[in-house]
Amino acid sequence: MFPDDEKSKTSKDSLVAVVRWLKSRSPREKTILSVATGILALFILWIVIEDHDFLFVLAETCHFVGIALLVYKLFINKTCVGISLRSQELTFLFLAARLYCSFMMEYDIHTVLDALTLVATGWVMYTMMFQLKHTYQVELDTLMTAYVAGPAVLLAIIIHPSTTHIWIHKVLWASCVYIEAVSVLPQLRLMQKNKVVERFTGHYVFCLGLSRFFSCAHWILQIMDGNSLLMHIWGYGPWPLLVLLSEVVQTFILADFCYYYVKSYAQGSGVVRLPENVV
Incomplete structure (x- = not known):
């Protein structure tokens, strides 16, 4: 040896x-x-990390890498087994809303990364709905998009930023935050029903877990730094608390999967097996 x-x-x-x-x-x-x-x-x-804004860029980069792995899987393996179309629809919704808000309210590197991820997500959806429709596990992907997005939009109408932007923009901004927090639920539910997670799908969800951790870390460290600009952007009332709560919820939703993902590779199998209580 x-x-x-x-x-x-x-x-x-x-x-x-x-x-x-x-x-x-x-x-x-x-x-x-x-x-x-x-x-x-x-x-x-x-x-x-000196500039904590870099963590948010890192989070969006991880998300893009994850969706790129799905694109690779669909292109090479010619199958969408194990991928939730509902999660892709939710991802497309919150990215489209965030991209629109970026153009209306701010424009920076995050806009570019969101645009790339949105295009890749759209391609995944198109491929699943048309080119590889025969391999899509519709009978397992039962957590409907409206059931997840509806309550998030309703919450956004009630609780949104208290900034000077027009009302619809503030509601869209809040909607994308809330929808993003729960967008992975259909994917986790489908994997739970499958029991065994396909390799590239596992890589994708693990990238989402890393993305959520970096994003959550970004907000927490910004608060620890006493970022006055951030406080001005967030405004006052319950909105800042819900932003942070949404980030924490996303992180904890994916924490279990990331544990089983690391465990599978530590044991040398590379096959992620999920117990009943993951979702």
Whole structure:
């Protein structure tokens, strides 16, 4: 065995040992460890990254990489098994709303990344609905788009930014935040029904998990920095709290999947198997 192979095997064995140790912990211990790990990761990001706006760019980049992996899967494998069209529809909705708000309210690098991700998402939807329709698992993708987006839009009408922009823009902005928070639910539900997660789909959802973590870290660190511009943009009332809550909800929704994703690769299988209680 070559030295590099020995190092690789040692690293892999160590990771497996850590996963087994975590698996043996009680639910309470796992929760404490998760919170402690999150706080430690935030502290490291706070120290290492000087411009915390970069975290939001990183989050959007991770999302784009994830959708690019789906595009690759559809192009190479010619199958959309394991992919939720409902989640793609929700993603398209919140990206379209955010892109429109970006043009109306602000324009920067986030607009470019959102535009690229929106185009890629549109291509995935078109391919699933027409070119690869025969492989789409419609019987498993049962969490309808309207059931997820409807309550989010209703909440946006009630609670939205208290800025000087026109009312419809503020509602659209809030809608994209709330829809994004729950857009992955149909995808997680479909994977739960499948039990076994296809490789590229697993990569995609893991990228979403990373994206949510970086986005959540961005908002938290901005608040810790006492960003007065951010406070001005957010306004007052319950809206700032709901923005942060939406980010935290997204992160926790995907946290379980990311755990099983890392566990599967630590054990060498590369196959993500989800238990009943993931969603």
